[in-house]
Amino acid sequence: MSENLNSNQNASRHQDLARLWSAAQPVITGYIRSLVAKPDDAEDILQQVAVTVAAKTDSFPSEPHRFTSWSLGIAKNKVLHYWRDHKYKNNLIFNSEMIEQIERYYASHASDYNSLSATLEKCIEQLTDRARLLLQLRYVRDMRPKEIGQRLGISPRGISVTLLRIRKALRDCIDRAEQQKSTP
Amino acid sequence: MTHEQAIELINQYFDESLSAQDAEQLKLWLEEKPEHVDLFARYAIVHASLEHVLVTRDIGGTLFAMLNPDHTSETEDDSMMGYILNEISNKEHDDLDPLPIEDLPHLPATPPTRPRRKEDTGKDHETDLIFRMAGLRMYRTEIDPARQQRRPWFPVAATVMIAALIGLAFILTRPQAQLPAINADTPVATLTKARDLTWHEDSAAITLGDSLTPGSYEIRSGLARLTMQSGAKVLLQGPCKFELVNANAMQLITGQLTAKVPRKAKLFAVNTPTAEIVDLGTEFGVSVDPSGNTVAAVFKGKVHLAPASHDDDESEAGLVLTSGLQSSVDARGILNTNPQPIPNDHAFFRTLNESDYDLQLTGDVRFYRSPPIDTRLTEHYLRSHAIVFLESANTHVHSDILGVGTETRTYTAATFNEIKNTDFLPAGTTVDAYMLQFNPPDTVDSQLLVQMTVRFPRPILGVISRPAIFRNTDGLFGHPLVNYQNTGKTYGVRGIERVDTVDTVTISPDRMSATVSLDTRLVDQVRFLIESKPAE
Numbered sequence: 092m093s094e095n096l097n098s099n100q101n102a103s104r105h106q107d108l109a110r111l112w113s114a115a116q117p118v119i120t121g122y123i124r125s126l127v128a129k130p131d132d133a134e135d136i137l138q139q140v141a142v143t144v145a146a147k148t149d150s151f152p153s154e155p156h157r158f159t160s161w162s163l164g165i166a167k168n169k170v171l172h173y174w175r176d177h178k179y180k181n182n183l184i185f186n187s188e189m190i191e192q193i194e195r196y197y198a199s200h201a202s203d204y205n206s207l208s209a210t211l212e213k214c215i216e217q218l219t220d221r222a223r224l225l226l227q228l229r230y231v232r233d234m235r236p237k238e239i240g241q242r243l244g245i246s247p248r249g250i251s252v253t254l255l256r257i258r259k260a261l262r263d264c265i266d267r268a269e270q271q272k273s274t275p
Numbered sequence: 276m277t278h279e280q281a282i283e284l285i286n287q288y289f290d291e292s293l294s295a296q297d298a299e300q301l302k303l304w305l306e307e308k309p310e311h312v313d314l315f316a317r318y319a320i321v322h323a324s325l326e327h328v329l330v331t332r333d334i335g336g337t338l339f340a341m342l343n344p345d346h347t348s349e350t351e352d353d354s355m356m357g358y359i360l361n362e363i364s365n366k367e368h369d370d371l372d373p374l375p376i377e378d379l380p381h382l383p384a385t386p387p388t389r390p391r392r393k394e395d396t397g398k399d400h401e402t403d404l405i406f407r408m409a410g411l412r413m414y415r416t417e418i419d420p421a422r423q424q425r426r427p428w429f430p431v432a433a434t435v436m437i438a439a440l441i442g443l444a445f446i447l448t449r450p451q452a453q454l455p456a457i458n459a460d461t462p463v464a465t466l467t468k469a470r471d472l473t474w475h476e477d478s479a480a481i482t483l484g485d486s487l488t489p490g491s492y493e494i495r496s497g498l499a500r501l502t503m504q505s506g507a508k509v510l511l512q513g514p515c516k517f518e519l520v521n522a523n524a525m526q527l528i529t530g531q532l533t534a535k536v537p538r539k540a541k542l543f544a545v546n547t548p549t550a551e552i553v554d555l556g557t558e559f560g561v562s563v564d565p566s567g568n569t570v571a572a573v574f575k576g577k578v579h580l581a582p583a584s585h586d587d588d589e590s591e592a593g594l595v596l597t598s599g600l601q602s603s604v605d606a607r608g609i610l611n612t613n614p615q616p617i618p619n620d621h622a623f624f625r626t627l628n629e630s631d632y633d634l635q636l637t638g639d640v641r642f643y644r645s646p647p648i649d650t651r652l653t654e655h656y657l658r659s660h661a662i663v664f665l666e667s668a669n670t671h672v673h674s675d676i677l678g679v680g681t682e683t684r685t686y687t688a689a690t691f692n693e694i695k696n697t698d699f700l701p702a703g704t705t706v707d708a709y710m711l712q713f714n715p716p717d718t719v720d721s722q723l724l725v726q727m728t729v730r731f732p733r734p735i736l737g738v739i740s741r742p743a744i745f746r747n748t749d750g751l752f753g754h755p756l757v758n759y760q761n762t763g764k765t766y767g768v769r770g771i772e773r774v775d776t777v778d779t780v781t782i783s784p785d786r787m788s789a790t791v792s793l794d795t796r797l798v799d800q801v802r803f804l805i806e807s808k809p810a811e
Contacts, residue, residue: 125319128291184302189312196316211324230329255286262321
């Protein structure tokens with residue numbers, strides 16, 4: 092009987108963990124992607140975070156916001172380790188203070204991350220078809236400016252500058268939307 | 276640096292196109308003020324969210340479908356790519372441009388065409404498979420999986436991992452490779468690379484460039500890379516027995532292989548006597564022992580692993596293995612549903628010669644992909660084997676380093692001592708460093724000899740095995756995570772022993788191999804400096 096009870100409790104904890112992780116994952120992914128430019132490396136780190144989170148079925152916070160902050164803390168440690176590990180072959184851009192500051196930035200935006208995604212989606216819809224196709228090549232097809240430029244016969248710098256303009260425009264669009272929301 | 280210049284560098288960082296010099300500039304700028312880091316974060320959140328939104332909502336894919344009504348989902352991925360590129364290159368005008376996005380530079384002008392809306396995209400096997408896999412989307416109900424076309428595994432990978440780890444079963448309908456009809460005379464693969472390859476006498480002797488038709492083969496020793504007609508590249512390690520089934524499927528009867536499967540060859544299948552492994556776009560390894568125990572390890576991407584079906588029961592359960600994990604099917608055909616991390620000392624060869632860690636090891640030595648954090652920690656090591664790990668890569672040597680053995684000869688502790696002021700690694704060299712270390716068992720009652728040969732992918736330019744030279748070069752060549760200062764129980768004594776001449780390091784005449792003999796009484800270290808891979 093008590094065994095059944097334990098087993099039910101465990102199943103319930105697992106379900107809670109899965110639900111919380113599902114909600115937190117975009118924020119964690121975003122944080123990692125901000126600090127690790129290579130998608131494959133970012134994916135590996137995300138998986139390491141998932142492994143660590145999953146191993147803590149007895150100790151994870153059950154409140155969603157705290158869970159996300161807690162998971163970000165785990166992700167921060169993995170990112171710190173990554174940068175130390177790759178120091179000898181990569182350009183070291185971020186020091187530990189920066190990695191922590193960016194973690195705090197993500198933690199403070201965790202609760203409105205979904206709404207940011209929704210705003211971003213609307214902003215993307217306002218882009219030209221061509222700009223959206225370029226974003227698809229960069230983000231969905233995972234092509235770097237050099238590869239895109241080679242295929243198009245355009246200088247990689249031309250592609251980089253266009254991507255920069257697109258991101259700036261999207262950042263402005265998000266800012267405007269947030270301003271409108273905060274203005275009664 | 277101006278604000279605008281900094282934003283440009285931040286964007287180049289996101290696009291993985293930041294030069295080393297610019298990375299340094301960006302670093303200095305970020306260090307200036309916390310506000311700069313906040314500005315970085317403001318753009319980073321857009322960058323990271325873009326990927327999330329574009330991949331999970333598939334905005335680009337939907338747009339593509341709308342623009343290209345003639346596209347069917349069976350179309351090759353490349354042609355879809357070609358279409359997108361063409362679309363970007365050729366469209367002159369857009370009637371939706373409320374944001375200040377300028378056209379791509381230097382675009383040729385052609386009249387715009389207004390595309391028809393696509394009626395029915397259909398579903399190809401891959402989409403269908405992803406759809407079914409997203410049966411594990413119990414956590415992701417807000418996303419329509421049928422709209423996830425490309426890289427769907429990135430946002431779901433960790434969800435998959437969590438689901439696997441907490442024991443929630445993924446009951447997938449077994450993905451079936453879409454296989455062409457078999458013709459025994461039709462070549463299905465080509466031997467494209469080989470190293471020290473010998474075939475079993477009962478097996479046809481295949482030489483480089485030869486085609487292989489469906490049938491049974493046996494490798495006695497060495498490595499063979501087969502390029503399947505489908506594009507999948509399979510590296511077989513002898514000894515092994517295998518059967519080629521068709522251009523995209525094979526059976527591994529005993530032995531080991533690794534496979535790299537490009538997108539176009541997705542669903543490449545490896546069957547073993549007890550298991551079925553179907554690639555889902557990936558790099559993976561499979562090993563089968565003589566009793567049929569099968570291990571599948573995923574280095575990148577994911578595979579579907581299931582027990583072999585002995586009837587037509589399509590509901591046989593399997594699991595999706597994601598990168599970094601392995602699992603097994605035992606000789607009875609029982610699937611282990613709890614994937615484990617791939618151990619550091621796994622024995623799969625992943626490449627023949629391209630990679631930094633492409634060492635050919637024979638004898639009492641194992642390759643460690645991750646270095647030991649502290650060289651004192653003997654539990655990191657196999658007690659009967661030495662370990663070798665990559666310490667650093669592409670290190671440029673700015674001044675001559677004395678005491679490095681650069682000749683092709685046999686070194687002992689005595690000869691390392693003799694050359695300490697005469698031989699040197701010259702300035703201007705660029706090297707990768709590998710550490711070979713043996714921490715013997717705690718008991719020193721029995722003196723044993725461990726012997727090994729390490730074959731490197733590029734020539735050995737130098738070898739170090741004296742304590743002073745280690746200390747002088749740890750900063751330059753050492754791995755940043757390894758504490759080299761306390762080594763084993765023989766504190767401070769590094770290198771091979773001077774007690775007698777049992778310990779030897781021999782550099783082969785072609786500089787590609789080192790043969791090492793070490794006795795088991797004391798800890799031994801040898802640092803190899805090999806020529807770095809030329810920049811691409």
